Amino acid sequence: MKIESLLEDLESDDAACVEAAAARLAGQADTVVSTLLHSLAGVQRTADLQPAMRALRYIGPPAFDAVLSAWRRKEVTDWQAGRFLGVFDERSADQYAALAADPDYRKSGNGFQGLLRLRTDSEAGLRALVESYARGRLIPYKASDYARLLHDSFRPRLRSLRRDPAVSPRTRRGAMAALVAGGGADALDDLDRAAIERLIRVKIPHETPRLPGSTLSGWWMAVPGASYEGVFEALDLYDRRPITVAAGVHAAESQEIRVPGQDGTGRTVGRAFVTPELDGWRLVFGPFDLLVGDPWDGMIETVERVSVHCGQAQFFFLDDAGGSDVWLVAENGRVIRQYAAESDPEWEGDPLPWETLAVDDPDFDPEYDEVPSNAGTTGARSACGYLSVDPGEVGPDTSVRGHGWLALTAPGVGHGAFPGTLRI
Numbered sequence: 001m002k003i004e005s006l007l008e009d010l011e012s013d014d015a016a017c018v019e020a021a022a023a024r025l026a027g028q029a030d031t032v033v034s035t036l037l038h039s040l041a042g043v044q045r046t047a048d049l050q051p052a053m054r055a056l057r058y059i060g061p062p063a064f065d066a067v068l069s070a071w072r073r074k075e076v077t078d079w080q081a082g083r084f085l086g087v088f089d090e091r092s093a094d095q096y097a098a099l100a101a102d103p104d105y106r107k108s109g110n111g112f113q114g115l116l117r118l119r120t121d122s123e124a125g126l127r128a129l130v131e132s133y134a135r136g137r138l139i140p141y142k143a144s145d146y147a148r149l150l151h152d153s154f155r156p157r158l159r160s161l162r163r164d165p166a167v168s169p170r171t172r173r174g175a176m177a178a179l180v181a182g183g184g185a186d187a188l189d190d191l192d193r194a195a196i197e198r199l200i201r202v203k204i205p206h207e208t209p210r211l212p213g214s215t216l217s218g219w220w221m222a223v224p225g226a227s228y229e230g231v232f233e234a235l236d237l238y239d240r241r242p243i244t245v246a247a248g249v250h251a252a253e254s255q256e257i258r259v260p261g262q263d264g265t266g267r268t269v270g271r272a273f274v275t276p277e278l279d280g281w282r283l284v285f286g287p288f289d290l291l292v293g294d295p296w297d298g299m300i301e302t303v304e305r306v307s308v309h310c311g312q313a314q315f316f317f318l319d320d321a322g323g324s325d326v327w328l329v330a331e332n333g334r335v336i337r338q339y340a341a342e343s344d345p346e347w348e349g350d351p352l353p354w355e356t357l358a359v360d361d362p363d364f365d366p367e368y369d370e371v372p373s374n375a376g377t378t379g380a381r382s383a384c385g386y387l388s389v390d391p392g393e394v395g396p397d398t399s400v401r402g403h404g405w406l407a408l409t410a411p412g413v414g415h416g417a418f419p420g421t422l423r424i
Contacts, residue, residue, distance in 0.1 A: 033066035097124035109141030134174025151182030186416025209245040211391035222388035223310040225277035230309025237407035247422040248273035252285040277401040
């Protein structure tokens with residue numbers, strides 16, 4: 001019977017007909033798969049691959065091996081191989097695990113994608129995960145997702161590998177990285193957590209701080225180094241831990257997560273980074289929507305609230321795409337000076353001593369130009385340097401005291417709830 005007829009039978013509403021066609025295809029696997037793949041040379045639309053993908057799925061493990069061999073011989077493209085290898089079921093779980101262990105991270109990614117789709121909990125899958133992290137180079141696609149999915153099951157086995165003197169140091173390192181990928185630092189046992197904390201404290205004194213730039217958009221706050229402790233209460237931050245600047249910046253820029261709330265509904269949680277003292281000031285970075293909220297009233301309310309706890313607080317907000325340029329200074333619960341520009345700049349409060357006023361600008365012509373008496377000329381990118389610290393200028397010449405803190409925007413969540421590893 002021709003392959004075309006068998007493919008048509010797979011579309012039948014008659015279950016017996018489908019089963020018979022599938023059995024015949026499996027019985028002729030070598031010929032069928034070779035013929036199918038040869039006929040699809042140059043095909044670049046998923047819709048055109050569907051009949052063949054359906055046949056491969058029915059054939060199962062023999063088709064998996066044939067596709068993989070054809071891919072290695074470059075008889076199918078990377079794109080086609082990705083589509084074909086995404087159709088197999090639980091019968092091919094071991095093959096997916098073997099593929100996940102492939103040294104070529106592109107091929108390994110297809111293996112992890114299959115393990116993730118099938119939710120495969122196996123020793124082979126765990127070993128592939130450990131091996132991928134042990135290599136210490138590019139992490140395969142979906143490997144971290146697989147680590148998170150099976151974390152509860154894998155954690156005790158990975159911890160056991162960490163303490164097994166019979167396995168190589170390389171494998172133990174891979175097990176530790178897989179633990180962190182699945183559950184963060186909280187997934188480690190007491191010995192490993194203590195080691196990570198020691199490493200962080202060793203790195204902190206020797207780190208040259210680099211902060212996020214404000215190109216296109218960004219926001220941050222600044223508070224006096226002497227009174228910065230008040231920022232944790234003012235912003236409702238929890239579970240703070242010492243952190244390097246590199247890891248703190250990475251965490252603050254990472255995505256927020258959703259976790260179950262006490263009432264059964266979900267809640268969104270993020271991470272905030274409070275820098276070491278930089279030239280006498282501490283800066284705060286984190287998720288705007290969780291720490292501030294409303295784009296305008298939220299900024300004013302937040303900077304005033306923080307200034308109650310810290311004596312003074314400064315707020316900076318830039319959005320080049322939207323045309324926003326804002327800076328605020330508050331003392332003891334009240335904004336004393338603000339600059340806001342979206343189209344035409346607006347000022348409130350008395351000019352600060354360092355400000356250059358518009359009327360003092362060399363291009364100002366009193367006969368033709370009209371500006372408010374308190375109108376200044378400096379936006380947030382320049383004002384921050386006068387007021388406290390310009391994040392873009394922080395570097396080797398910056399005076400650094402203490403260490404940074406990483407904190408959460410909600411209690412009872414734990415740092416391990418956040419996926420991925422931090423660069424310390």
